[in-house]
Amino acid sequence: MKIAPLVLAGGKPGLFEKLTGNLPKTYLKVGGRRLYQYAADALTATFGRVYVASPYPENAPYIYVEERGEGIEQAILTAETYLGAETHILLVYGDVYVEPAAYRTLVETAISAGADGAVLAVPRKATRGYGTLETKPGGLLARVGGESQWIFGGAALLPRDFVKTLMHATFYEALNQYAAVKKIATAPWGGVWHDVNYPEDILPLLEHVAPRYTYIASGAKVSPTAVLEGPVVVEEGAEIDHYAVVKGPVYIGRRTFIGSHTLIRNYTYTEEGAVVGNAAEISHSLIGERATIGRASFISYSVVGADAVVEPNVTTMSILREGRERLEPIEVRGRTYFKLGALIPRAARVPAGTVLKPGTGWQ
Amino acid sequence: MGEILRRALERLEYRGYDSAGVAVVDRGLVVRKDAGKVAEVATRYGFDSLQGVAGLAHTRWATHGKPDQTNAHPHTDCRGVIAVVHNGIIENYAELREELAGRGHVFRSETDTEVVAHLVEEYKRQGLDTFSAFKKALSRIRGAYAIALIDAENPQVMYFARNLSPLIIGVGDGFNIVASDIPTVLDYTRRVIAVRDGEYGYITPTEVYIEADGVPHDVASRIEEIPWSAEMATKGGYPHFMLKEIYEQPESLATTVAGLEWRTLETVANALLSARNVYIVAAGSSYHAGLVFAHLLPRLKITPIPIIASEYTTYENLFDKDDVAIAISQSGETIDTIKALRSMRERGVKITAVTNVVGSTLSRESDVVIYTRAGPEIGVAATKTFTTQVATLAALFVAALKALGYDTAQYEHELKSLPDLARKTVENTAGTAKDLAKRLKTRQSAYYLGRGSAVPVAMEGALKLKEVAYIHAEAYPAGESKHGPIALVEEGFPTIFVFSDPATREKTLSNVAEMKARGAYTIGTVSAKSDIAKKLDLPIEVPEAGEITAPILHVIPLQLLAYFAAVERGYDPDKPRNLAKTVTVE
Numbered sequence: 001m002k003i004a005p006l007v008l009a010g011g012k013p014g015l016f017e018k019l020t021g022n023l024p025k026t027y028l029k030v031g032g033r034r035l036y037q038y039a040a041d042a043l044t045a046t047f048g049r050v051y052v053a054s055p056y057p058e059n060a061p062y063i064y065v066e067e068r069g070e071g072i073e074q075a076i077l078t079a080e081t082y083l084g085a086e087t088h089i090l091l092v093y094g095d096v097y098v099e100p101a102a103y104r105t106l107v108e109t110a111i112s113a114g115a116d117g118a119v120l121a122v123p124r125k126a127t128r129g130y131g132t133l134e135t136k137p138g139g140l141l142a143r144v145g146g147e148s149q150w151i152f153g154g155a156a157l158l159p160r161d162f163v164k165t166l167m168h169a170t171f172y173e174a175l176n177q178y179a180a181v182k183k184i185a186t187a188p189w190g191g192v193w194h195d196v197n198y199p200e201d202i203l204p205l206l207e208h209v210a211p212r213y214t215y216i217a218s219g220a221k222v223s224p225t226a227v228l229e230g231p232v233v234v235e236e237g238a239e240i241d242h243y244a245v246v247k248g249p250v251y252i253g254r255r256t257f258i259g260s261h262t263l264i265r266n267y268t269y270t271e272e273g274a275v276v277g278n279a280a281e282i283s284h285s286l287i288g289e290r291a292t293i294g295r296a297s298f299i300s301y302s303v304v305g306a307d308a309v310v311e312p313n314v315t316t317m318s319i320l321r322e323g324r325e326r327l328e329p330i331e332v333r334g335r336t337y338f339k340l341g342a343l344i345p346r347a348a349r350v351p352a353g354t355v356l357k358p359g360t361g362w363q
Numbered sequence: 364m365g366e367i368l369r370r371a372l373e374r375l376e377y378r379g380y381d382s383a384g385v386a387v388v389d390r391g392l393v394v395r396k397d398a399g400k401v402a403e404v405a406t407r408y409g410f411d412s413l414q415g416v417a418g419l420a421h422t423r424w425a426t427h428g429k430p431d432q433t434n435a436h437p438h439t440d441c442r443g444v445i446a447v448v449h450n451g452i453i454e455n456y457a458e459l460r461e462e463l464a465g466r467g468h469v470f471r472s473e474t475d476t477e478v479v480a481h482l483v484e485e486y487k488r489q490g491l492d493t494f495s496a497f498k499k500a501l502s503r504i505r506g507a508y509a510i511a512l513i514d515a516e517n518p519q520v521m522y523f524a525r526n527l528s529p530l531i532i533g534v535g536d537g538f539n540i541v542a543s544d545i546p547t548v549l550d551y552t553r554r555v556i557a558v559r560d561g562e563y564g565y566i567t568p569t570e571v572y573i574e575a576d577g578v579p580h581d582v583a584s585r586i587e588e589i590p591w592s593a594e595m596a597t598k599g600g601y602p603h604f605m606l607k608e609i610y611e612q613p614e615s616l617a618t619t620v621a622g623l624e625w626r627t628l629e630t631v632a633n634a635l636l637s638a639r640n641v642y643i644v645a646a647g648s649s650y651h652a653g654l655v656f657a658h659l660l661p662r663l664k665i666t667p668i669p670i671i672a673s674e675y676t677t678y679e680n681l682f683d684k685d686d687v688a689i690a691i692s693q694s695g696e697t698i699d700t701i702k703a704l705r706s707m708r709e710r711g712v713k714i715t716a717v718t719n720v721v722g723s724t725l726s727r728e729s730d731v732v733i734y735t736r737a738g739p740e741i742g743v744a745a746t747k748t749f750t751t752q753v754a755t756l757a758a759l760f761v762a763a764l765k766a767l768g769y770d771t772a773q774y775e776h777e778l779k780s781l782p783d784l785a786r787k788t789v790e791n792t793a794g795t796a797k798d799l800a801k802r803l804k805t806r807q808s809a810y811y812l813g814r815g816s817a818v819p820v821a822m823e824g825a826l827k828l829k830e831v832a833y834i835h836a837e838a839y840p841a842g843e844s845k846h847g848p849i850a851l852v853e854e855g856f857p858t859i860f861v862f863s864d865p866a867t868r869e870k871t872l873s874n875v876a877e878m879k880a881r882g883a884y885t886i887g888t889v890s891a892k893s894d895i896a897k898k899l900d901l902p903i904e905v906p907e908a909g910e911i912t913a914p915i916l917h918v919i920p921l922q923l924l925a926y927f928a929a930v931e932r933g934y935d936p937d938k939p940r941n942l943a944k945t946v947t948v949e
Contacts (some may be wrong), residue, residue, distance in 0.1 A: 001557075001587035047590050076494075087584070101602060104591055110527050111557045111587065123927070125794035135786060141611065151776055161893070190606045190797075190930050288842030 003107065003157070004086035005043035006077050009054040009094035010067040011034035013334055014301030018345035019288070019305045023056060026094035029271050029306075030286060031209055031237060031251045035196060037096030038209060043092065047101060052094075053079045073166040075172075080163040088117070089163070093154030097194040097208055101186075109187035113138065115134050117162065118185040118217045119175070120153035123195045126335075129197075131172045133186055141184040144172040150186065153193055158184075163323045172259065199343050200332055200362050202286055206267040210249035220252075223260075235272075259295070277312065284339070288346060304306055316341035316356045329360035330356075365413030366807040367551070368420035371540075372401045373548045376742050377604070381430035381720065382423040382748050386437040386446035387415030392515040394446060396421075396435035398722075416568075417513050421448035424739045428473030429722025438477040440484035441469050446513045447483075448544055451508035451528040459503060460773075462935050463920045479510060486611045487514075494565060497522045501563055504835035509558075511541045525561035532556040534573055534586055539566035541732055545589060556582065605742035605831065605929075605936040608791060615737040616915070617782035619751040622736045623758050631689075631715045631731055632763035638687035640946050641665050641710070645691035646672040646946065648826065649717075652752035652820035653691050655914045658864075659760045663767065673949070675703035677932045684711030689756075692716070693740065693748040694945040696721020704728060717755055720861065735761070742829045742937050746922050750821060754781060757911040777909035784916055785905045791841075792920035795903045800927030801885060803855070806834060809857040810848060810883075811921075812841040812874060813865035814850045820914045821861045824921030831936040832928035841867075841874040852881045855895070858889035862895055864919035865910060872898060888917040 009026045026036035033041070036052065040062050043050040048149035050062050053075040057064035076091065083089070090103065102120055107118045110118035119141060121133050130151035136142040144152065152172075159182075165174035172210040178184060194208050196199065204332045214230035216222060221239045228240070232248040237255040240246065248263040253272040258264060262276050265283030268275060277295035285302045293299055294312035301318040304310060319330065329336040343361035344350060370384045383404040384396020391413070395408040399421055405411070421436035428434040437446040453459075456475035459482065463498035464470060468481040479500055486496035493514045501510075507527035514520070523530060523541045533540035533548030533555055540548045545555055556571065562580065564573035573580045601607035608615075635641055641660065643653040650671055657667040669676055688707050692700045695718035704714055704725065718739050726732040735751040752771065761774045803809065809828065811821035818840050825836035839848055850860070858878045862868055875885050875898055887899040889914075896902035902919045905913075929936040 001583070003588070003590075011419065018839075050573060055927040104600060107589070108545055112553065114525070114529060114557055114559050123793035125924075127794065127796045134790060137614065137782075139614075148790035150790055151794075187601075188606055188610050188793075189602060191602050313726060 002086040003088045005047045005049070005088050005090045005092065005103075006050060006051045006053060006076070006079050007036050007040045007092050007094050008072050009052050010075055010266050011095075018343065019199065019303065021346065024054070024094075027056070028202070029289060030205060030300050031211075031269055032200070032253055033272050035097075037090045038095055038097055042100035042171045043090070043103060046100060047090075051079055051082065054237075064118065068293045072171055077166055078161055078313045080160065085161070087160055089158050089160060090157045091158060096154035096204055097196065098153065098155065098194070099279060101191065102153070102281040104153060104192070105187045105189060106155060109185045110157050111265065113140065113183065114141065115183035115185040115224070117156065117182070118187045120148040120155040121186040121188045122153035123149055123190070124151045125149060131175070135186050140178040140185055141175070142176050150188065153189055154195065187259040196250050198333060199303060200337070200340065203284060203301060203340075204268060206284060206286060210267055211251055212249070213247070253289075271306070285341065294352065300341050302341035302344065304344045305348065306346050306356060307347040309349045310344065311350060311352035313352075313353045315354075315356045316355070316360075320356045332359060332362045364415045364419045368413075369401070369405045369410040370550065371542065371547045372405070374420050374422050375400050375543060376401050378391055378422060378424065378543060378739060380422060380739065381425055381722070383421065384435045384437055385413065385418060385420040386439075386513065386864050387418040387516050388513055388518040389411045389413070389415035392439065392443055392446055392513075394437055394439060394443075396437065397432045398430040398435060409893070416518050417595050419448050419511055419513055419521070425761055426720035427725070431722065433472045434474050436471060436476060438480050438852055440472060440480040445480045445483055445512065447476060447510060447512040448497070449479060449508055449510045451526075452506045453508060454480065454506035455504065458587065458854055479504065480511065483512065483514070484803065484943040493517045493520070493523060495723050498563065499523075501902070509543060509840050519567050520565050522563070522565045523558065524905050525558040526560050530811060532558060532566060536572060538568050541566060543876045549589060549592055555587045555589055556585045556942050557587065581700055582660040583799055583897045584929075598732040603742065603926070603935070603937050605744060605746060605926050608740055608742050608746045609919070609926060612750055612789065613786035615747040615751055616754055616785050618736040618738070619754050620758075620778050621783060622734070623904065624733070624941045625762065627731060627733060628762035629766060630760050630761060631733065632766045634687045634713060634715070635665060635763055636663065636766060638840070639683065639685035640668055640681060640706070642649065642668045642678070642686065643691070643699060644670045644672050644675060644688055644707075646697050646699045647751045648799035649691040649693060649697070649752060651819045651823040652756060653689065654822070655753050656689070656756035657758065658816035658819070659757070659911070662762050663760070670703065672697065672699035672703045674704060679706055682707050682710035682712050686712045688714050690714055690716050690725060690729060691752060692723075692725050693719045693745060694750070695720040695725035695764050696945050697725075698946060701728070702723060717752060733761050739892055744827055744925070744936065749916065752783070752917050754778065760911060774909070774911055777912050778830055781912045781915065784906045784908055784912065785919065787821070787918045788919045789923075792905060793923055795901070796920050796923035797904075797927045799901060799924055801926070803832075803834060804931040806857055808835045808851070809839070809859060811836055811838040811859045811861065812844055812871070813861035813864065814841050814871050815864035816910075816914055817861040817871070817917070820863050820921070821859070824859065824861065825835075825926070827922055828927035828928060830927050830942060831934065831939050832932055833934065834928060841871050841911050844874060845877065849877065849881065852878060852883045854882040856883045858883040858885050859921070860885065860899070862887055862889045862893070862916050863913040865913075868893070868895065888920055
């Protein structure tokens, strides 16, 4: 078995159009990296190389496979034609964040079970929209479908001849056909696994991928009166002005400007070229590339798209934590949130003094 | 060679750890083995200084024969020329052994493995070369196995075979390795071939040969490159042993049910029925398994006396020669249980041990032993060993009913369907348990309530949460919760009800209402077909099961909950602080 790791980075943006325009949702930048790069980089670290299937190849250190047609089936079929002598494909969804140990789990489970392949099984109660995995003796995959609360976790190790099945079947149908004749092991995964399905899924992601160490690039400028409480990453060309307080984990992207007297609280990400004006306060939020946060604004549990302009004195209201105050939680797509600010689309302009109610813009 | 074998054994210790041994070919066969952990045996017998061109090593988890020097692997033939190690069970070993003994072969151990060495010896004596003799031997054995064999008269070759037990080959430069799992070979090579069921063959320092049904298989195309080191490798593919052990409960229950020795159960059942007093003595999870059993005994007109092992002195004056005790311990080495047992023995109490470890102190010092067949459990928190204990004791209850002349067909069917229902339970409750774990992770405290035989299930659930997630959890009989504990309940207080006992459902429901009225967040394990679900804030639906197996199914989501809560809180569930797998201090 020679393994070809393959990240599926394509797909329609759907609700992410507000943030990524025509680009797939996996192209959203979080912490200086596109979403799919978290999987691609982890796979490169393990396997030395990675194939990335996408309609929009970039100049990054991966082997890009230009995706034609629609759906993951076409993406896999196309990618397969690019492979060399590899016998297996380690398939990973670009919009799923999982600890890298999960990839090793897949390979080891397949080999230990003497199986032809393996699928990552993740516990989940709300299974709608996912492929549920039913097992048979020995932890082998019986079928996709049914009442199981273990879902397909967006990562699978499959023999190359599996790909042929995809010509006339969907991915799950193909898995069913394959599991009927070959041995596919299920690899249960109880660790961190996060699917970025909708824009609101970005907020928990900020916690999963947060910096765990402090790094200040040599070309960054941090004023002597600024206070940095780690872990904080400050990238090349960034500037943190006087009396700013940065309480990690925080990511300050390349060439961003953090104004004086700002309070940058935990799980804040300012992407490349963002500007945060004097005395603004930000927590648990993603500030997109080149976006501007005007002076004295308060941004919390929010996502601000690239090139957006939030004028001075804008407040995003989020809601108090459950138990402290009896407030009604916010419901988005059937899920309840006790803390949710606003989604401000790319290139949008929020007028000065606006107060955005909790949960604005996510629907 | 000796050092390579020792290091490989240390990596394999999670597969069993009651005895260890090595064999090397160096101008003849040298075998060193004994009972004990790898490090102990290796130091005692100087494994590291052994030289040779080929070597075998094994760490054992006893299934046939107690762990001692003779039963430790490798096993040899009569002349001490052939050595074999084996993982799995050879089902027809008894008849083969008889046949070979009839032809003059002398057996030293009680193991199923030894027949392989003698079979090969026998066929070699009939004129076959070693490989042909090995193949012919394989055609005679039935069961699950991964086998490796060396022959000092053919020193550069190692023979192997796989059927249902894992086996891989590490392909090196000028050497080759056969092993049970991947991490074992990663220190020496990253190139690995997974041997499939029904395949066999041999390795030499420069060649790997595999065939199945007499047809050679291509080897080169099957070499897999493992890009990570042994240190990075996972535990047989699982992030934690605890998850592995929860996930494989359908398999361990299937093995336990299939391996029930009904004749022994019958003997014990008769003793229970005619005893003056029946004691159930155990500690921790084993005690909870004993309590589940204790709840069944009044149905046989038996008044059980459950004793927490460390508290046995309170009952010492009762112990007498007409009494019977069931002593339960996974490891068979729990000091509290052994102390209690010795006190009982001195006073003439007949002891039946329920243990997972063949040849353990508990099994040696008891009159009758019933083994659970959960396999080695590495996670400190008991999971599969608890459920197999409950299943084994349920079978004992069935044996007693049978002895009283009742029709037990329905119960026996219940036991048979248990593995499949357990699989369904692991599948259908994991997501809910994960969601609940996220909710519980910031909590300080929780209640686990039930009535009847659900009380010990609640106790076991609470113990798991305490052990691995470090959240204070208290189990109570639901009706008793009004007498004090309810004072703590405030808005959002998590209260987990166990609805495994159908006889007490209605009454437990009134406790749900009481808790709810005080703002508790009510959770419950409920049978999938019942309408109780609607009355709870969060129902966890478990497949419908009969009364003797329901406790097993209902504990599974509670195990999953504790595991996920530990992971959510950032703790390692396999190594909880302050706890040891086997408690050997008073």
